[in-house]
Amino acid sequence: MVTTNDPNYYQSHKGGGNGHSHDNGHDHSHEDDTVERVEHDLDYFQVRVMALITILKEKGILTTDEMRRAVEDIYAQTPAIGSRVVAKAWSDPAFRERLLENAAAACDELGIDTSSVNHLVALENTDEVHYMVVCTLCSCYPRPLLGSPPTWYKSFPYRSKAVADPRGALHDLGYEAPEGIELRVVDSTADCRYLIIPRRPKGTEGWSEEKLYNLITRDSMIGVGDALTPDEFEANRAALVE
Amino acid sequence: MDHKYQVGDKVKVQLRFPPGHIRTPEYLRGKEGVVSRYFGQYRNPEKLAYGKDGMPLCHLYWVAFPVNDVWAHQPAEERDKLLVEIYEHWLDSA
Known part of the structure; x- marks a missing residue:
């Protein structure tokens, strides 16, 4: 031997x-x-x-x-790139329109190259509709904007439960989909890759794009969570300082 | 060639199980949905996966399926939906 x-x-x-x-x-x-x-x-x-x-x-x-x-x-591809795009969309209504209409062209405006994706689609979470993304067949993910997918995104439990019991899958990740909201599970199986624009948190009126950027998390751009509230952001920052 | 289905059309995913690199999820085979968007034409992944050129291009649709129509155990709230990209050659009119 x-x-x-x-x-x-x-x-x-x-x-x-x-x-x-x-x-x-x-x-x-x-x-x-x-x-x-x-x-x-x-x-x-x-x-x-x-x-x-x-x-x-x-x-x-x-x-x-x-x-x-x-x-x-x-x-070098990290969710920070996606956060830039979302912060711009929250701050600039005309950019938001262009992003929803043609996401690749809108990213180009910010100097972000998404040409490795055949068709980039931006979807907006609102008070009426909540999108979440899964790839049941493998691990398709908007890599130019979010980097490599997290381990749970590639796991069999998430990939199966996200479509067979989506609210349960969100619960397993510690997130409760708002009651009464229309949940839309996007199964990323072919040529499209999806960026979720999370709901802009309340209490951020008048915030600068730079300040908003800090609230936008990776998981909120996959749709399995919300962006941080100002209070959550402050609490996180305080915890880091300690 | 023009695409066959328009937004709002009712479609049914074909109930067949060929071997190979198929991008149509098995849990949707035989299920009915509604065309929600048309995404354009792309090379056929069923051919690309085997070193072919993927031609002719395939029309790709976003099809919406109520979650509770897909699963017998009806796990979701009534309006919850699955939105999945399906190529035209996997769809029939419903």
Whole structure:
């Protein structure tokens, strides 16, 4: 039994280690038809990613530096980008109209590139209608605006319960959908990606765009929560200072 | 080619279960809904997933289904809806 974390292990043992010597009397080759079982501490996806990285480099498709930069770009996308868009929509009624009409063009105005999304759709939560987003088939998510989806968004319990018992799914996340409101569950299954514009909290009349920005949370833009109230924001800030 | 359905049309998702990369959720197969928006034309993911060009383009609709029409256990409030993107070749008039 061999245990290894060495990514070069497979390379260095290629063709060997099949358990017996080749000088043992029979002359057929084991080079091509034997697969060695190796025990190691890597999980399935770690092995798969290592294999993919090796192939991409060996074939000259991507360099290590290009792959590092790509990962860096993925993590540069954060919900702060979506918060900027929503803060602008709350502060500027004409921008809000344009965002609801053509979300990609409105984001372009702010210098936010959403071209990796086929069709970006902005939806507005109001006192009458509340949107929430799920992808029951995988983990479709408006990544240029919100970054990578949270773990719960990709989990089977959320993905199944969001459509089969949406108010229950919200309850599980600690949010009660307002009674009497029309709940609209958006299953993001094809070419569209959705940004929810949360309800603007009461008590924020006259606030600047910069100040409003701090109230807009990731989960409020997925529709599984509301934006922070001014009191919640102050309480959070006080807790951080302590 | 023009798209077949207009906003407000009643449609039914086809009740079939082919193998492959299908973007029509199984829980909606055979269910009736109402066209809520038309989203335009996109490459067919059922072909794109296998290295094809995804042509011809497919019309994509936003279809609204009352949650309680979809599930026998009627988990939701009466007006609660599911809004799901469905390609035209998965829809029939209802």
